[in-house]
Amino acid sequence: MNLQEINSVISKIKNKVFSPIYFLMGEETYYIDYITELIDNEVLSDDEKNFNKTILYGKDSSVEDLISCCKRYPMMSKYQVVILKEGQDLSRKIENLSNYVLNPLMSTILIVNYKYKTLDKRKKLYKNVQKFGVVIECKKIYEDRIPQWIFNQLKNDNFLIDPKACSMLVDYLGNDLKKINNQLNKLKIICSNSKSITPDLIEENIGISKDFNVFELRKAIGEKNLNKALVICDYLSSNNNKHPLQMTLSSLFNYFIQIFQYHSMENKSPSNVSSILGVSPFFVKDYINASLNYSMKDISKIISLIKDFDLKSKGLGVSNTSNNDLLRQLLIQIIY
Numbered sequence: 001m002n003l004q005e006i007n008s009v010i011s012k013i014k015n016k017v018f019s020p021i022y023f024l025m026g027e028e029t030y031y032i033d034y035i036t037e038l039i040d041n042e043v044l045s046d047d048e049k050n051f052n053k054t055i056l057y058g059k060d061s062s063v064e065d066l067i068s069c070c071k072r073y074p075m076m077s078k079y080q081v082v083i084l085k086e087g088q089d090l091s092r093k094i095e096n097l098s099n100y101v102l103n104p105l106m107s108t109i110l111i112v113n114y115k116y117k118t119l120d121k122r123k124k125l126y127k128n129v130q131k132f133g134v135v136i137e138c139k140k141i142y143e144d145r146i147p148q149w150i151f152n153q154l155k156n157d158n159f160l161i162d163p164k165a166c167s168m169l170v171d172y173l174g175n176d177l178k179k180i181n182n183q184l185n186k187l188k189i190i191c192s193n194s195k196s197i198t199p200d201l202i203e204e205n206i207g208i209s210k211d212f213n214v215f216e217l218r219k220a221i222g223e224k225n226l227n228k229a230l231v232i233c234d235y236l237s238s239n240n241n242k243h244p245l246q247m248t249l250s251s252l253f254n255y256f257i258q259i260f261q262y263h264s265m266e267n268k269s270p271s272n273v274s275s276i277l278g279v280s281p282f283f284v285k286d287y288i289n290a291s292l293n294y295s296m297k298d299i300s301k302i303i304s305l306i307k308d309f310d311l312k313s314k315g316l317g318v319s320n321t322s323n324n325d326l327l328r329q330l331l332i333q334i335i336y
Helices: 001-012 029-041 048-050 063-070 093-100 122-132 143-156 164-171 179-188 199-206 216-221 225-238 244-266 270-277 282-293 296-313 323-333
Strands: 021-026 053-058 079-084 108-115 134-137
Touching: 001 029, 001 134, 001 270, 021 122, 021 296, 029 079, 029 108, 048 053, 048 079, 053 063, 063 079, 063 108, 063 179, 093 122, 122 134, 122 270, 134 296, 143 164, 143 179, 143 216, 143 244, 164 179, 164 199, 164 216, 164 282, 179 199, 216 225, 216 244, 216 282, 216 323, 225 323, 244 282, 244 296, 244 323, 296 323
Parallel strands: 021 108, 021 134, 053 079, 079 108
Antiparallel strands: none
16 A cells, blocks of 8 residues: 555544554554554544553454454444554464454454564455455655655645755654654654754754765765765764664665666656655756766666675674774775
């Protein structure tokens, strides 16, 4: 299920259009937790929750326990909510739920959290939930799609974010939606009057330097500015806990893949480049400039270099070399 479909389910829940079963599965736990909490809050009032909300845990329960709870009727409420957390711990027996799904009690709303795993789509349970309820497979969002996700999250609450500020967050937090959402909530409180998130605001309140970060490192590499790249390298290495070398290498790898993609495009209009690379139109010119400095042949060699240095950073084929020295060596070889 893609983000558009997930947002459609969320919209229905907010409009009080409920299904008897929600099976939430997959790697992206942010949406599993968010939808569970949303249903919990939209279906029952605080008073109704006292008698009509049941939480079970997979490691401490059986499918039979779950079905028994689902077959109870609500007390002084239209619905009862039954939440199975850690449902993946019942993976060997979860198919036994398929018969209940065929004939669910319509006054029960069952939410199954099935984190880091997915149902076998060939079997009855998956097909039955698809037919009589809602099944959502929450997949990790690729990092190049995170800026648009951040923009949309903020837009929903009438906030704006500077493109550079957005890139700072992505470079620092990766594609961990929970961490990103927590930081966005913090920033929204801080700038509740201006409704605008800037690089300065992030630097002051989250501790990410607006001048010395992976985003600025990539920009310096794209410009073949070795001096600037080495200064940023030293800063990142001095803050290794916040900027692990493997994360930096991963970011550089993705950056050169994007430049390679740009070279391969027939339609190089800013809007098309922005869409395919998953970057703000504001940054398209940076990729155009980088493509002038690095040919496809150059990029192929650089990608191979980054892979080699990733192995070295894990202790393979090198000894007694600091992360700072490794990154410096890599930057020199890339730019020269």
